[in-house]
Amino acid sequence: MSGANPSPLSEDATRFRALVDLSPDILSIVDSEGHLVFNSAAAWQTHGYRAEDLQGRDTFKLIHPDDRAAVEAEFATLLAHPEQWVRVRYRYRNADDSYTWMEAAGRNELANPALRGVITISRDISAQIAAEQALRDSEQRFRMLFAANPQPIIIFDLETLRCVEVNATALQLYGYSRDEFLRLIADDALSPSERPHAAQAFELLRAGRISGKVDHIWKHLTKDGREIDVEVTAQRIEWKGRLSCIALIHDVTEQVKLQHKLEQTQKLDSLGLLAGGVAHDFNNLLTAIIGHASLVAEDLPEGSAAHGSMHLLQETAHRAADLCRQMLAYSGRGRFAVRTIELSGFVRDTAELLKSTVPKNIALQLDLAADLPPIEGDTAQLQQVAMNLVVNAADALGDAGGAIRLATRLVHADRALFETMYLAPQLTEGDYVVLQVSDTGCGMSPETAAKVFDPFFSTKFTGRGLGLAAVLGIVRGHHGAIKVESTPGKGSTFTLLFPASVKAPAAHPAAADAASPRPSRATTVLVVDDEDCVRRTVQAMLRRNDIQVLLAEDGQAGLELYAARHGEIDAVLLDLTMPKLDGIEALGQMLAIDPAARILLMSGFDENTETARYGNLGQKGFVQKPFTIQSLLDKIRRALG
Helix, strand or coil: CCCCCCCHHHHHHHHHHHHHHHCCCEEEEECCCCEEEEECCHHHHHHCCCHHHHCCCEHHHHECHHHHHHHHHHHHHHHHCCCCEEEEEEEEECCCCCEEEEEEEEEEECCCCCCCEEEEEEEECHHHHHHHHHHHHHHHHHHHHHHHCCCCEEEEECCCCEEEEECHHHHHHHCCCHHHHCCCEHHHHECHHHHHHHHHHHHHHHCCCCCEECCCCEEEECCCCCEEEEEEEEEEEEECCEEEEEEEEEECHHHHHHHHHHHHHHHHHHHHHHHHHHHHHHHHHHHHHHHHHHHHHHHCCCCCHHHHHHHHHHHHHHHHHHHHHHHHHHCCCCCCCEEEECHHHHHHHHHHHHHHHCCCCEEEEEEECCCCCCEEEEHHHHHHHHHHHHHHHHHHHHHHCEEEEEEEEEEEECHHHHCCCECCCCCCCEEEEEEEEEECCCCCCHHHHCCCCCCCCCCCCCCCCCCHHHHHHHHHHCCCEEEEEEECCCEEEEEEEEEECCCCCCCCCCCCCCCCCCCCCCCEEEEECCCHHHHHHHHHHHHHCCCEEEEECCHHHHHHHHHHHCCCCCEEEEECCCCCCCHHHHHHHHHHHCCCCCEEEEECCCHHHHHHHHCCCCCCEEEECCCCHHHHHHHHHHHHC
C-alpha cells in the first residue's frame, strides 16, 4: 500500500543486503546441484561478473579443470554431512577468461527454510599463493645450492649446538653418515685444544658480532680421528624458528702443510745463510790465530811450558775450526770430497767404528740391503751423519739400554713421500737409496720433533754443538731429504734419502801424500784480503819461509798493484769476498793483464762449494781458511809448478 511503513522484516533484509555488499569477501548461495542462487557485490570486484551474469549458472564449470574434482569432492562432503564446514582452494575463471586463486569455506544450509542452499564465503588469495610459491621456490633454490654446493656446509642450533642440517660435501669431508652427523654437537668436530676458543666464538655468534669469515685456522676432527685444518665462514640465521648458525667450511689442510714447509725452508735458508756467514768470518779470525800460534810454536823450545800452552792453543783453535765446519755443513756449504759410495758397505764399516762409542747395554743392529745402486757423497761427512744419529739414539736410550737399528734399502720416491720430508720440495721423483736409523728409546713429542734440526736446540745439556742441525745441512748438501718419526715412549726413526747414482763405487782413497817441500827459490806473493789480521798472518808465514810479500786491502787495490808490478809477482793469494772489487772480478781482470798469472783463490767457505758456484775461471788453486803454514806452502808450490 502506497505510503505504508516498511515492515521490520523488510528492514532487516535491506540491512543484511547492505552489509553483505560491503564485505570484500564474496558471499554465495548455491543449490544442491551447484547452481548459483545468490552472489554478493564482491563478485564484480573480484571476477568482473554482475549478479545477473552468474544467476543460475553451474558454478563448477567456472572452476579450473585441474581443481574441479577436488571442489566437487568437498561439495559432496557438505551434502553428506550438513553439520560440517569445509575449506577448499581453487582457481576461478574471471569474466576476461583469466583465473584467480580463491579460498572458500562452505556450510550446508539446505534444510534452513530462510536460506535453502549451500552457503560459501570466498576470498581472493592470489597474493598469498604467489608468496607461498615464492617461498617454495626460494626454499627449493636453497636446497639445491645447499645440497649441491662443492663447499662443506653445516647448520647448527646456537643454543644446543646440535647439528640440524649438513650437505653431502661435509659428510664426505668428515666421514659421517647423515644420521650420525645430525646426532653430533658442534664441539664434537673440534680438536680439544680448540674448544675454549670455540666457546667464545659461539657467544659472539649469539650476540650477532660474527658475520663472515672467522679470522682463525681451526683444527677439526674427522670420524676416524684425523685432524684437519679448516677456515670457517659463519652467519647467524633463523632455522625453523630457532636461532642457528650456517657455517661454510673450507679445508685448508694441504695449504697449511705447504705454508709450514715454505716457512721451514725459509727458516732453514735464513739460518743456513747466517751460519755460513758466521763460519766464514770466524774462519778469517782462526786463520790469524792458527797461523800465529804455529809461528810462535816454532820459536819456542820443545818441552817448555810456553810451547805446551801454544800447542793447547792450536788444538783449541782447530776445535773451533771443526765447529765452523759443522756450521758450514748446516748451511749446505760444507767441504765435500765427492766420490761414489756403496751405502750398505759404508754403513757396515762405519758401524764397526761406532761400536766403541756406544755403551755396552746398547746393541747395534744392521739390516743392509744387497746390490744397492751407489750414491755420490763425502765419506767424512756421511760418517758424521751416522755418528750424530747414533749418538742421538744412544742418548734417547739412556741407562735403560736397548737397540739401535741401521738399515738401507732402495725406494722409488714420489711426491707423496716427499710431502712428509724435510728438504724435499725441490727434489725430482725417482730412485733413492735410504739410510734409516731407529731406536727403541724415549721418543719425542711432536713439539720436540719439530725442533730437532734447529741449530743449538737440545733437550740435553748445552754445549753439544750443532748435532742434528749439521746432519740436516749435510743431507741438503748431498741433495737428499730427511724424515723424522717419533712417538713418546716408543722411540724415533730418522729416514734419509740420497739420490741413486749410475756411477760405479770408487775405491777407498789412498793415504795423503807426505808434506810437500817448501818452494826452492825466492818468490814474491801478492796477498789480497780485506781482513787485516789475515794479511798480516799470511805475511808472517811467508816471510818465515823466505817469500817476499806484497799486501793489498781490497780487490781494487790488489788489481792496481798487480797491474803495476805483475812482472815481479810469482803468485797471488786472492780472497773471494771483498769490498770495491770481489775476488772473481779481480781474477778476471788480472788474467786479462797476464793470462799465465798464478792466482789462488781464498775463502772461509768450502772449495767444492765455491768451485761449483763459480767454476774454474783460470785460477791455479784454492786455499781453504783456516790453514796451516805447511798447507799454504803446499798450495803455492803446486801453483808455481
